Amino acid sequence: MDYQAKYQEKLTTAKEAVKVVKSGDWVDYSFCANHPVDLDKALAERMKEDSSLKDLKFRGGIALWQPEVTKLEDAPGRLIWNSIHTTGIERKLINSGICYYVPIRYSEVPRYYRENIKHVDVAFIQVAPMDKHGFFNFGLSSSHLAALCEISDTVVVEVNENMPVCLGGFEVGVHIDDVDMVVESSNRPMAEMPSGKTSEIDEAVAKLIVPEIPNGACLQLGIGGMPNAVGSLIAKSDLKDLGVHTEMYVDSFVDITMAGKITGKRKSIDKGRQVFTFGAGTQKLYDFVDANPSIMAAPVDYVNDIDVIASLDNFISINNTVEVDLFGQVASETGGTRHISGAGGQLDFVLGAYKSKGGKSFICCSSTVPTKDGSLKSRIKPCITEGGIITATRANTQYLVTEYGLVNLKGASTWERAEKIISVCHPDLRDELIEEADKMHIWNRTNKRV
Numbered sequence: 036m037d038y039q040a041k042y043q044e045k046l047t048t049a050k051e052a053v054k055v056v057k058s059g060d061w062v063d064y065s066f067c068a069n070h071p072v073d074l075d076k077a078l079a080e081r082m083k084e085d086s087s088l089k090d091l092k093f094r095g096g097i098a099l100w101q102p103e104v105t106k107l108e109d110a111p112g113r114l115i116w117n118s119i120h121t122t123g124i125e126r127k128l129i130n131s132g133i134c135y136y137v138p139i140r141y142s143e144v145p146r147y148y149r150e151n152i153k154h155v156d157v158a159f160i161q162v163a164p165m166d167k168h169g170f171f172n173f174g175l176s177s178s179h180l181a182a183l184c185e186i187s188d189t190v191v192v193e194v195n196e197n198m199p200v201c202l203g204g205f206e207v208g209v210h211i212d213d214v215d216m217v218v219e220s221s222n223r224p225m226a227e228m229p230s231g232k233t234s235e236i237d238e239a240v241a242k243l244i245v246p247e248i249p250n251g252a253c254l255q256l257g258i259g260g261m262p263n264a265v266g267s268l269i270a271k272s273d274l275k276d277l278g279v280h281t282e283m284y285v286d287s288f289v290d291i292t293m294a295g296k297i298t299g300k301r302k303s304i305d306k307g308r309q310v311f312t313f314g315a316g317t318q319k320l321y322d323f324v325d326a327n328p329s330i331m332a333a334p335v336d337y338v339n340d341i342d343v344i345a346s347l348d349n350f351i352s353i354n355n356t357v358e359v360d361l362f363g364q365v366a367s368e369t370g371g372t373r374h375i376s377g378a379g380g381q382l383d384f385v386l387g388a389y390k391s392k393g394g395k396s397f398i399c400c401s402s403t404v405p406t407k408d409g410s411l412k413s414r415i416k417p418c419i420t421e422g423g424i425i426t427a428t429r430a431n432t433q434y435l436v437t438e439y440g441l442v443n444l445k446g447a448s449t450w451e452r453a454e455k456i457i458s459v460c461h462p463d464l465r466d467e468l469i470e471e472a473d474k475m476h477i478w479n480r481t482n483k484r485v
C-alpha cells in the first residue's frame with residue numbers, strides 16, 4: 036500500500052480544510068495539547084470574512100491556550116465552546132458567556148462519543164507526522180481520540196513535527212485511510228503547562244503522604260500544584276521499584292524516573308511501562324515520552340477503568356480538591372456555583388485505588404483558601420458551599436490530607452468523621468466548625484477537641 040500517495044492526495048492547506056465547516060456544525064477540537072493551532076486560526080479567519088457562518092458548537096478540554104475562534108468579537112452570538120475539563124482560560128470564557136462545561140466521568144468519555152454523542156461533523160486534531168505504516172500518532176492525548184475519529188464525518192489532522200510519539204498501548208493513533216484531510220502545520224512548539232511553584236503548604240502535605248507509600252507502589256498524580264509537590268518529594272525519597280499508572284503524565288514523573296525510583300517491575304500488568312492517557316507539562320516531559328519504550332499511552336477507558344486500576348497492587352492515588360465538608364464529601368469541580376475545573380478522573384482513581392490490594396486514595400488540599408486580604412477562609416466547611424458539586428461522595432473518601440494532618444475516613448461514623456476532619460482544619464477555625472457540627476448533630480459529647 037502506498038501510504039505516501041494517499042497522504043499526498045489528502046494533503047491540503049488549513050484555509051482549504053476549514054471550508055468543510057458549515058453553520059450549525061459540531062466541530063471537535065480534540066483535547067488539551069492536541070487542540071488544533073493552524074486550523075483554528077484559519078477557521079477564525081474564515082468566520083471573520085463570512086459572517087453567515089454561525090451556530091457552531093465546539094468541543095474540547097484542558098485548553099492550554101485560548102482558541103482563536105473564541106476571540107472573535109461576535110463569538111458570543113455565533114458559537115459555543117463546550118469543555119470536558121476547564122482550565123483558567125476556559126473559566127474566563129465561561130464568564131464571557133460562551134463556554135459551558137460537559138459533566139463527565141473521564142473513564143466513560145470514549146463511550147459517550149461512541150454511544151451517546153454518536154455524531155460529530157468535523158474533528159480537527161493535532162497529531163505527529165505519519166509513520167511508515169500510515170499511522171498518525173495522537174502523541175500527548177490518547178484519551179478518547181480514537182472514539183472521536185470513529186464518529187466524525189470529517190477527520191482533519193494537523194501534523195506537527197514537535198508532537199511527541201507515544202506508543203505502547205492501543206488506540207494511540209489514526210490511520211491515513213480514516214483521515215479525510217491532512218494539513219501540515221507551522222510546527223509550533225508544543226504548548227506547555229508548567230506545574231507552578233511549590234508552596235510550603237504543598238510541601239507539608241507531601242511530607243505526610245510520602246511515608247504512606249510503600250516500595251513497589253503504583254502511582255497516580257492528579258492535576259494541580261499539590262500532587263506535583265508530592266512527586267518532587269518522592270523523587271528525593273528512598274522509595275524504590277515504583278510503577279506508574281496515571282491519567283495525566285506530569286513533569287514530576289520524569290523527575291522520579293531520573294532519580295531512579297521507577298522500574299515498574301512489580302506491576303501485575305503493563306510491567307515495566309509507565310501508563311498514561313494524556314500528558315501536559317514542559318518540554319522536559321515531551322522529550323522524555325517521545326518514542327520511549329518504557330512509556331505506554333492508552334485510551335482513558337482502559338487507563339481509568341477501576342478494575343484495571345484495582346488490579347495493580349499498592350495503588351497510590353493523589354488528587355487535589357476545592358472543598359470538603361464535615362461529612363467527608365469532596366467537591367473538586369466548583370466553588371459554589373462557580374465552575375472551576377471538572378470531575379475528570381478523580382472518582383475513577385478514588386474507587387480504583389481503594390479496591391487495589393494495599394491501595395490508598397489521598398484527597399489533599401490546603402486547609403484554607405488564599406484570600407486577597409489575608410483573612411482565613413476554610414476549605415473545610417460544615418456543608419459544601421451552596422451550589423457546589425460533589426465529585427467523590429462521603430462513602431468513597433479514604434484519606435483526607437491538609438498541612439495539619441492526614442486522616443482516614445473509611446468506616447468512620449458521622450461524629451468520628453467530624454472529629455477527624457476538624458482535626459486537620461486550620462487551628463483558628465476549629466471552634467467554629469465544632470459549633471456547626473454540634474448544630475448538625477454530628478458532634479458527640481465524647482468528641483475530642485484537637
Ligand SMILES: CC(=O)SCCNC(=O)CCNC(=O)[C@H](O)C(C)(C)COP(=O)(O)OP(=O)(O)OC[C@H]1O[C@@H](n2cnc3c(N)ncnc32)[C@H](O)[C@@H]1OP(=O)(O)O
Pocket residue numbers: 123126256257258259260261282283354355356357358367368369370371375376377378379380381384404414
Ligand atoms: C488530570 C488529573 O487530575 S488526574 C485525576 C484527578 N482529577 C481531578 O482531581 C479533577 C479535579 N481536580 C482539579 O481539577 C484540580 O486538582 C483543582 C481544581 C482541585 C486544583 O487545581 P489547581 O490548579 O491547583 O487549582 P488552583 O489552586 O490554581 O485554583 C484553581 C481555581 O479555583 C479557584 N478556587 C480554588 N479554591 C476555591 C474555593 N474554595 N472557592 C472558590 N474558588 C476556589 C481559584 O481561585 C482558581 O480560580 P482562578 O484561576 O479562575 O482565579
Ligand SMILES: CCCC(=O)O
Pocket residue numbers: 096119120141258282377378379380381
Ligand atoms: C479530563 C481529565 C482531567 C482530570 O481528571 O482532572
